Structures are given as structure tokens and as C-alpha cells.
Amino acid sequence: MNAHAPLPDAAGCGVEIRQEYGQRAVFCGLTGIVWLHRKIQDAFFLVVGSRTCAHLIQSAAGVMIFAEPRFATAIIDERDLAGIADMNDELDRVVGRLIERRPDIKLLFLVGSCPSEVIKLDLSRAALRLSKSLAPDVRVLNYSGSGIETTFTQGEDACLASLVPDLPAEPAEAAASLLVVGALADVVEDQFARIFAEMGLDDVRFLPARRANEMPAVGRNTRYLLAQPFLTDTARALEERGARRIAAPFPLGAEGTTRWLQAAADAFGVDPQHFEAATAPGRKRAGQALAHYRERLAGKRIFFFPDSQLEVPLARFLSREMGTELVEVGTPYLHRAHLADELELLPRGTVVNEGQSLDDQMDRCRAAKPDLTICGLGLANPLEAEGLSTKWSIELLFTPIQGYDQAGDLAELFCRPLVRRTRLEV
Amino acid sequence: MQLTVWTYEGPPHIGAMRIATAMKGLHYVLHAPQGDTYADLLFTMIERRDARPPVTYTTFQAQDLGRDTAEIFKNAVAKAYERFQPQAMIVGASCTAELIQDDPGGLAKALALPIPVIPLELPAYQKKENWGASETFYRLVRALANQPVERAPRENRRPICNILGPTALGFRHRDDIVEIRKLLGALGIDVNVVAPMGATPADLGTLSAADFNVVMYPEIAKAAAQYLEKTHKQPFVDIVPIGVKATERFVEAVAKLAGVDPAPVLAGAPSRLPWYSRSVDSTYLTGKRVFIFGDATHALSAARIAATELGFKVVGLGTYSREFAREIRAEAAEHGIEALISDDYLDVEAAIQAAQPELVLGTQMERHIAKRLGVPCAVISAPIHVQDFPARHSPQMGFEGANVLFDTWVHPLMMGLEEHLLGMFREDPEFHDGVAPSHLGGKPRESADAVEQATAAPPLAPSPAPPIPASITIDGPAPWAADAEKELRKIPFFVRGKARANTERFARERELAIITVETLYDAKAHFGR
Numbered sequence: 014m015n016a017h018a019p020l021p022d023a024a025g026c027g028v029e030i031r032q033e034y035g036q037r038a039v040f041c042g043l044t045g046i047v048w049l050h051r052k053i054q055d056a057f058f059l060v061v062g063s064r065t066c067a068h069l070i071q072s073a074a075g076v077m078i079f080a081e082p083r084f085a086t087a088i089i090d091e092r093d094l095a096g097i098a099d100m101n102d103e104l105d106r107v108v109g110r111l112i113e114r115r116p117d118i119k120l121l122f123l124v125g126s127c128p129s130e131v132i133k134l135d136l137s138r139a140a141l142r143l144s145k146s147l148a149p150d151v152r153v154l155n156y157s158g159s160g161i162e163t164t165f166t167q168g169e170d171a172c173l174a175s176l177v178p179d180l181p182a183e184p185a186e187a188a189a190s191l192l193v194v195g196a197l198a199d200v201v202e203d204q205f206a207r208i209f210a211e212m213g214l215d216d217v218r219f220l221p222a223r224r225a226n227e228m229p230a231v232g233r234n235t236r237y238l239l240a241q242p243f244l245t246d247t248a249r250a251l252e253e254r255g256a257r258r259i260a261a262p263f264p265l266g267a268e269g270t271t272r273w274l275q276a277a278a279d280a281f282g283v284d285p286q287h288f289e290a291a292t293a294p295g296r297k298r299a300g301q302a303l304a305h306y307r308e309r310l311a312g313k314r315i316f317f318f319p320d321s322q323l324e325v326p327l328a329r330f331l332s333r334e335m336g337t338e339l340v341e342v343g344t345p346y347l348h349r350a351h352l353a354d355e356l357e358l359l360p361r362g363t364v365v366n367e368g369q370s371l372d373d374q375m376d377r378c379r380a381a382k383p384d385l386t387i388c389g390l391g392l393a394n395p396l397e398a399e400g401l402s403t404k405w406s407i408e409l410l411f412t413p414i415q416g417y418d419q420a421g422d423l424a425e426l427f428c429r430p431l432v433r434r435t436r437l438e439v
Numbered sequence: 440m441q442l443t444v445w446t447y448e449g450p451p452h453i454g455a456m457r458i459a460t461a462m463k464g465l466h467y468v469l470h471a472p473q474g475d476t477y478a479d480l481l482f483t484m485i486e487r488r489d490a491r492p493p494v495t496y497t498t499f500q501a502q503d504l505g506r507d508t509a510e511i512f513k514n515a516v517a518k519a520y521e522r523f524q525p526q527a528m529i530v531g532a533s534c535t536a537e538l539i540q541d542d543p544g545g546l547a548k549a550l551a552l553p554i555p556v557i558p559l560e561l562p563a564y565q566k567k568e569n570w571g572a573s574e575t576f577y578r579l580v581r582a583l584a585n586q587p588v589e590r591a592p593r594e595n596r597r598p599i600c601n602i603l604g605p606t607a608l609g610f611r612h613r614d615d616i617v618e619i620r621k622l623l624g625a626l627g628i629d630v631n632v633v634a635p636m637g638a639t640p641a642d643l644g645t646l647s648a649a650d651f652n653v654v655m656y657p658e659i660a661k662a663a664a665q666y667l668e669k670t671h672k673q674p675f676v677d678i679v680p681i682g683v684k685a686t687e688r689f690v691e692a693v694a695k696l697a698g699v700d701p702a703p704v705l706a707g708a709p710s711r712l713p714w715y716s717r718s719v720d721s722t723y724l725t726g727k728r729v730f731i732f733g734d735a736t737h738a739l740s741a742a743r744i745a746a747t748e749l750g751f752k753v754v755g756l757g758t759y760s761r762e763f764a765r766e767i768r769a770e771a772a773e774h775g776i777e778a779l780i781s782d783d784y785l786d787v788e789a790a791i792q793a794a795q796p797e798l799v800l801g802t803q804m805e806r807h808i809a810k811r812l813g814v815p816c817a818v819i820s821a822p823i824h825v826q827d828f829p830a831r832h833s834p835q836m837g838f839e840g841a842n843v844l845f846d847t848w849v850h851p852l853m854m855g856l857e858e859h860l861l862g863m864f865r866e867d868p869e870f871h872d873g874v875a876p877s878h879l880g881g882k883p884r885e886s887a888d889a890v891e892q893a894t895a896a897p898p899l900a901p902s903p904a905p906p907i908p909a910s911i912t913i914d915g916p917a918p919w920a921a922d923a924e925k926e927l928r929k930i931p932f933f934v935r936g937k938a939r940a941n942t943e944r945f946a947r948e949r950e951l952a953i954i955t956v957e958t959l960y961d962a963k964a965h966f967g968r
Binding site: 036037038039040041042043044061063064065066067068069071072073082085086087088089090091093094098100103104106107110111114127128130131132159160161162164372389390391392393394395397398 | 440441442443444445446448449450452453472473474475476477478479480481483484485487488489490491495496497498499500501504515518522533534535538539562563564565567785
């Protein structure tokens with residue numbers, strides 16, 4: 014069994030964790046809908062919020078790329094706020110119109126927003142009520158993606174956590190099974206399923222499943238492996254169902270993928286030779302793919318603005334596998350337990366900055382003049398115009414980057430801005 | 440509550456940001472949670488601006504709600520002043536902060552900063568982006584341009600005007616200004632201030648030095664122009680110079696206010712559009728069915744140009760700008776149609792399906808609808824995407840703007856001869872109505888039949904039922920004979936749905952038991968094209 018890593022304190026693992034408060038430049042949790050609504054093929058996300066919420070999602074979604082998306086906003090207006098219209102009746106009416114229009118929907122998420130939270134609109138009761146009236150065709154769940162409570166990828170966490178109480182119960186006598194948690198690209202999921210099968214682990218399930226009625230069962234014999242570093246509430250909800258976490262770094266880069274798979278192999282007592290045989294081809298291909306980019310990235314100085322909570326694993330990958338130097342690793346939140354293995358792997362003296370004070374951080378970035386800055390969409394062009402190379406981080410969530418066969422693609426994402434700069438003569 | 444798939448306008452504070460970002464030396468402190476910072480990317484990604492908008496967000500969190508969000512706001516204002524040293528500030532709340540009622544105006548005032556601090560009341564649950572832009576600009580002008588500036592007597596000097604309306608994130612505002620300046624320069628008129636784009640708060644203080652104002656976009660600048668007219672006796676021109684005829688009217692109106700002769704500017708052939716439209720190659724444009732939707736300024740202009748400068752037939756006209764519903768309704772009546780006043784994307788989609796257009800002139804949203812239906816489309820109005828901020832000069836206004844419109848609207852269409860050949864040889868395997876125009880790649884279109892299917896299928900959104908004369912019994916349409924159905928396929932796809940509907944109506948009115956090839960042609964003769 015894999016020993017649980019001790020909680021690292023700042024001195025223990027040689028990483029300097031700073032906390033900063035002030036203006037933040039990050040998306041709210043509603044943004045997760047942009048990829049979740051493609052991941053679960055028969056789910057629909059209805060934000061209950063303001064025009065700002067609707068505008069945010071369509072702007073963040075690569076700006077209106079889907080002509081018929083599986084998300085929408087029920088925009089609260091002054092009649093609702095003044096009590097002229099009963100908000101629950103209004104919500105029922107909107108959901109009715111929606112279901113009529115999209116009979117293919119099997120799972121409907123009511124997604125709370127800043128305004129719905131501030132006025133304390135009880136969406137959990139609304140979800141119960143609507144679930145009853147729409148049963149058995151449609152299940153209705155709710156979670157909050159509000160910006161006063163969630164940052165960017167925490168929206169996925171809240172969404173998956175809302176699924177957990179509804180997951181089928183695994184019988185007590187069931188054999189141990191592995192649950193991989195966190196939305197992954199379908200191609201990555203399929204690759205992992207193949208590797209686990211090679212290792213002899215046939216009963217591997219994924220949360221979220223691609224369809225609403227295929228969500229995995231969970232119980233006391235479920236061991237779960239997080240595929241994403243931002244799933245605090247989901248993990249807690251799974252623990253409440255009796256599932257136990259397999260501590261591991263995250264499957265980014267060849268090393269991260271090997272350690273992640275290794276943790277599962279150890280938990281299920283996979284024979285080392287068997288593990289070796291199952292992972293050798295992938296490791297070899299990843300090694301080859303990464304070699305193309307190492308020369309380009311080695312020695313480059315990297316600055317992370319806080320965005321997706323993927324920053325720490327990405328920083329680990331870039332420093333250990335690509336030889337980059339980490340100037341500052343900003344992250345909106347740091348889950349110290351889930352990231353314990355990652356933090357241990359960071360070079361001594363790495364500065365991890367939790368939270369944000371935007372203008373101060375921009376000052377630090379300008380002063381440091383990093384070779385590559387990883388930041389949100391709003392900051393990329395302004396920093397480019399000041400002469401810094403940037404990689405906008407939302408692409409890291411819209412691209413398959415996990416696993417052996419994507420390790421090269423991940424490195425390439427960081428190389429491309431640097432290569433581009435060398436090509437352009439204008 | 441309104442079910443919204445896509446929204447045409449952002450909330451009103453986005454309008455305020457468009458004003459602040461267009462100006463220099465102005466800073467906006469917005470009481471808002473962290474998610475609202477997405478708005479930066481509208482400017483830095485979509486418009487490719489090279490600097491962050493001059494906006495500080497308080498980004499309060501749930502844990503702050505029980506404590507003192509007002510204190511967070513005051514700190515943000517104080518720090519923003521210290522860091523950015525603006526000439527003036529605007530302060531306000533986004534939708535969430537509006538609910539917690541912290542009174543940003545009062546809090547900012549309490550700081551007693553040595554610059555003008557202008558509070559904005561932008562009710563987020565009632566109003567939208569364009570209103571927010573208009574209100575913000577009006578408040579700024581009122582606060583900063585309330586003192587008269589001595590105007591020199593008109594004799595022995597060139598006339599002077601202000602240009603009002605262009606903002607950040609505006610549809611071709613950047614290029615329209617160039618054309619307006621060109622026209623004014625040719626008339627011998629000097630420009631005092633262009634605002635908000637490029638103006639400082641100090642510049643706004645000198646607005647009253649001009650003899651008159653030019654309002655480029657009434658949605659944004661008319662309220663401010665009305666204030667200036669009342670306060671400083673500055674008349675204004677709000678003819679929107681989009682299209683040849685509108686540009687001529689604009690030049691004449693401006694010349695009249697300035698007391699100059701418009702003839703030299705109008706002489707010759709300042710735009711190529713009239714000759715391009717008259718040249719015989721354009722004959723095939725005659726009566727093309729066009730559906731127009733956008734903001735009021737652009738939709739109105741487009742309807743007039745489509746009908747009178749390109750010879751199209753306007754089969755649909757609408758706007759999401761409710762403030763200008765009256766003007767749009769009046770224009771629609773000129774074309775014998777009912778205007779669509781709605782900001783509901785689903786209504787617009789249904790209206791386009793029902794109108795069976797051959798060309799859609801709309802926003803980014805209508806581009807999606809048109810793509811799905813397989814109908815050509817050109818974008819004429821915000822909301823827009825990154826590709827609608829082209830690198831090249833691409834104005835909508837003035838004589839050059841008219842040239843751009845001709846190219847932009849005609850380009851997506853099938854060329855004249857190609858369309859004829861399609862009509863003649865309907866069974867050619869490579870060259871049929873399932874392919875896009877050959878100059879646009881000619882790849883098979885996934886949804887060549889979408890228009891027809893869309894009409895045949897029950898409408899996705901509630902849409903007004905087609906008008907059926909009361910005297911007719913409403914039975915299902917008569918069945919189609921197989922050969923009639925086959926013959927229908929020979930009609931170009933973009934009018935096939937219309938042909939089907941007309942034939943069925945014809946059969947119903949005559950109580951025919953079955954639709955034959957004969958019925959199809961009888962109906963064609965009866966209704967004409």
C-alpha cells in the first residue's frame with residue numbers, strides 16, 4: 014500500500030508558501046460548464062443567475078462556438094427580485110420550456126450563481142421538486158458555481174460533488190474497484206482504461222461518466238484516484254460514501270503519469286513486473302515525445318498566475334521533466350493534502366503563491382521578466398504587449414494533456430509561444 | 440425569469456467598461472465578485488487590446504459578506520487612485536453588489552479624493568449593455584462638461600464640431616471614425632473632441648467649445664448630445680452615415696449646421712457602390728430575400744441599403760434594442776413586414792426559419808443560425824467575435840463604408856451564373872445545392888436541407904402560427920404524390936421550404952386531395968416568386 018504522505022509544512026518540503034489577498038483576476042465556477050456540458054452527453058446546465066452570468070459563459074466559451082449548447086441561463090429580473098413573480102414558479106416554467114425543447118436531456122443541473130446565493134434562492138429544494146415532477150425521464154441536481162464561493166475549476170468540483178450522493182451503491186461484499194475522478198478528455202480516459210486493463214485492473218470506472226445513466230457505483234470497497242487537483246468537495250463526498258483515496262501526484266508528464274498509475278498499482282497489489290510491462294511502451298513514447306521539447310524549454314524561467322489550480326502539478330512537470338526554472342507558482346487555492354505529493358516534488362525554495370493581489374503580482378512579474386508567463390485570458394495580450402511570452406491557461410483545460418501519449422502535447426503547448434517569438438520578424 | 444441561450448448584450452456595467460476603456464485618464468472601480476473579471480477578456484482577447492481595461496474589481500467573496508464589503512470597496516478606490524492617478528473616476532456595482540446595497544457613490548465620496556468621482560447607478564436587473572454605455576457617457580459629460588467654454592465668433596474661422604459615440608468593443612468604431620473625420624475634413628470642418636474613444640476627462644471639459652456635435656451611434660451618444668444641446672446650445676446631427684444615400688444626407692445636414700457648401704464633397708462618384716449595383720453582373724441580386732437583425736443603428740441602415748442600394752427584398756427586420764422599437768417598426772412597415780423586437784435568441788431563430796431568407800445580415804448569433812440552416816450570412820452589428828475586428832481598414836460609415844458593405848454582403852452569395860447552372864442541372868453529382876458557393880470552398884454542406892426540415896418539423900421555440908384565413912378548415916396538408924415530391928427537390932433549397940408551404944396552402948384552399956406535379960406548378964403560377 015502506498016503510504017500517505019505527511020502534510021508538508023512550508024519548511025518540511027522546502028517550498029515557500031505565501032498567501033496573498035486583494036484583487037483577483039480569475040473566472041468563477043460557472044466556467045466549468047464550458048467543458049462539463051460536452052463531457053456528459055445528455056446533461057444540461059441551467060444557470061440561475063444574472064445577465065452577467067450568461068455573458069460570462071458565452072464569452073469564456075471561446076466566445077460562442079457552439080450553436081446549440083447544452084447550457085443556458087435563467088436570467089433573474091426585477092420582477093423576480095421585487096416579488097411580483099414567484100421565483101420558484103418562474104423556475105418551473107423555464108425548466109418546463111427547456112425540457113420541452115430538449116427532450117434528449119436526462120440530467121439537469123440547476124447551477125447557483127452569485128445573485129442566487131446572495132438572495133438565498135434555495136436551488137436544492139427546487140431540484141428536489143423538479144426531480145419529482147420530471148421523474149423518471151429527467152433527474153435534477155443542483156450545485157453552486159458562484160464567484161463568491163468558487164474559483165474556475167472549483168465549479169467542476171461542485172458539479173461532481175453534487176453527483177456523488179446520487180451514485181448507485183456498491184454492495185458491501187463487492188470486490189475492490191478503482192474509481193478515477195475528474196473530467197478527462199475521452200481519448201485520455203480510453204488510454205488509461207487500456208493501461209489499467211494491461212495491469213490486470215478490469216473494474217475501473219470514471220466519474221463523471223459520459224452518460225447520465227452510466228454513473229459509477231460507489232461503496233466501502235471503492236478506491237478512488239483523483240485525476241484533477243481541484244476536487245476537494247468531491248473527495249469529501251466520496252469519503253462519506255465510504256470510498257478511500259489513493260494518494261498520488263497527478264498524471265501530467267511522463268513522471269506524473271507513472272507515479273499516478275503506480276499509486277493505483279500499489280493500492281491493488283499489482284505485481285511490479287506486470288506494472289513495468291503495462292507502462293513501458295507509454296513511458297518510452299512519452300520519453301521520446303518530451304525529448305523534442307526539452308532543449309527548447311530547459312533553463313527557461315516560468316511565472317504562473319493563479320488560474321486553474323493545475324499550476325502546482327504543471328510546475329512540477331516543467332521543472333523536473335523539462336528543466337525549467339520556477340520564478341513564482343501562483344495558484345488560487347492550495348489543497349495541501351491532495352497536493353502533498355506534488356509539493357514534495359517541487360524544487361527546494363520554489364515560491365508557491367496562494368491567492369492574488371493582481372496589480373502587485375503583475376509588478377512582480379514585470380520585474381522578474383520571465384521567459385514564459387502562464388496566465389488567464391484577460392492578462393495574456395497586455396503582458397505580450399509588454400514584451401513577455403505568455404501561455405493562456407484555459408487551453409490547458411480544453412486540451413487533452415494527461416497521460417503518456419499527451420505528455421509531448423503538453424510540453425508543446427508551453428513551447429509554442431517561445432517558438433513563435435523566434436519565427437516572427439515583425 | 441427569462442430562459443437565455445445566448446445574450447445579445449452584456450449587463451449595463453459592461454457598457455460602462457466600454458466607455459472607460461475607450462477613454463484615457465479615467466479609472467473605473469467596480470464593486471463585483473471575482474467572476475466578473477471575465478470582462479477583461481472581451482477587450483484583451485476579442486478586441487485584441489494591448490492593455491488591461493482601466494478597471495479595478497473589488498472581488499469580494501462569500502466570507503466577506505458577513506463582514507464589511509463596504510470597507511473592501513473603499514480600500515479598492517483608495518488604492519486604485521494611488522496607483523493609477525487618474526484625472527477622474529467612475530464607481531459602481533455589478534449585479535451581485537447591487538443586491539448587497541453598499542452605495543459605492545457615497546463610499547467613494549467619503550474618501551474626498553482630489554479628482555471628480557462620478558457614481559453610476561446601472562440597474563443590472565432591468566437594463567443592459569448599450570443603455571449602460573449611454574448612461575455612463577451621459578453622466579461623464581454632465582459631470583465634466585457642465586461649464587461653458589468661450590466660443591470664438593463664427594466669422595473668419597473654420598467651423599468646429601465634436602464627434603460623439605465611438606467606444607471600445609464597438610462594431611467597426613475604430614474605422615468609422617476615420618471615415619467621419621475624412622468627410623468633416625473635406626467639408627472644411629475642424630474636430631474639437633472625439634469622445635469617448637481617445638478622450639480624457641479633461642477633454643470632456645472642452646466639449647462646449649465646439650459649434651455642434653456629430654452623433655455617430657445614437658444608442659450610445661444621443662443622451663449626451665441632448666444634454667449638450669440643452670446646456671450649451673449645441674445642435675447635433677444624428678443621421679447615421681451608413682450607405683450612400685445616408686452618407687449624402689449626413690453630409691448635407693452637417694454642411695448646413697457648419698454653414699459650408701456640401702457640393703464639392705458630393706460631386707463625382709465618391710462611392711463605387713452605385714455603379715457596382717447598376718452593373719449588369721449585379722442583376723442576380725434583384726429581389727434576394729434578406730433577413731436583417733442587429734442593434735437599431737445598424738439594422739435600420741442595413742434595411743434601407745438592402746432595399747434601395749442593392750435591390751434586395753427585406754423579408755425580416757428586427758432589433759434587440761428595445762429603446763428603438765418605434766423606429767424599427769416604422770422601417771419594417773415600409774417593407775411591408777412586421778418588425779421583430781426581441782432579445783430572445785430563440786425567437787430570432789424561429790423568425791429566420793419562418794422567413795426563408797437567402798441572406799442573413801445579423802450579429803454573431805445570426806451567423807450561427809445561418810450556418811446551421813445553410814444560409815449565407817454577413818455580420819452587420821454587435822455582438823461580434825474576434826474575426827469582426829479585422830486587421831484591414833473596414834468601415835461601415837461614409838462612402839468607403841458603402842464600398843465595404845457591397846463587398847461584404849455580396850461575397851457570401853452564390854455568383855449569378857453559378858446560381859443559374861445550379862437551377863438548370865439539379866442532378867449533377869458534384870454541383871448541386873448541397874455544396875457551398877464554389878468561391879467559398881464548395882464543400883458539401885451538412886445541412887443543405889435544414890431550412891426545409893426546420894419548417895417541416897415543429898418549431899423549436901414558440902413562434903407565431905402562420906396566418907391562415909379563417910374561412911379555411913384547418914386540416915393537415917394534402918399528401919404529396921411521389922413525382923411531385925421529386926419535382927420539389929429540383930427547386931433550390933433556399934426557396935424549397937417556401938415552395939412547399941405555398942403549394943400546400945394552394946392545395947388546402949382548393950381542397951385538393953393530393954398534390955401533384957401540376958399542383959406544384961399551378962401554385963408557382965398563382966403566387967409568383
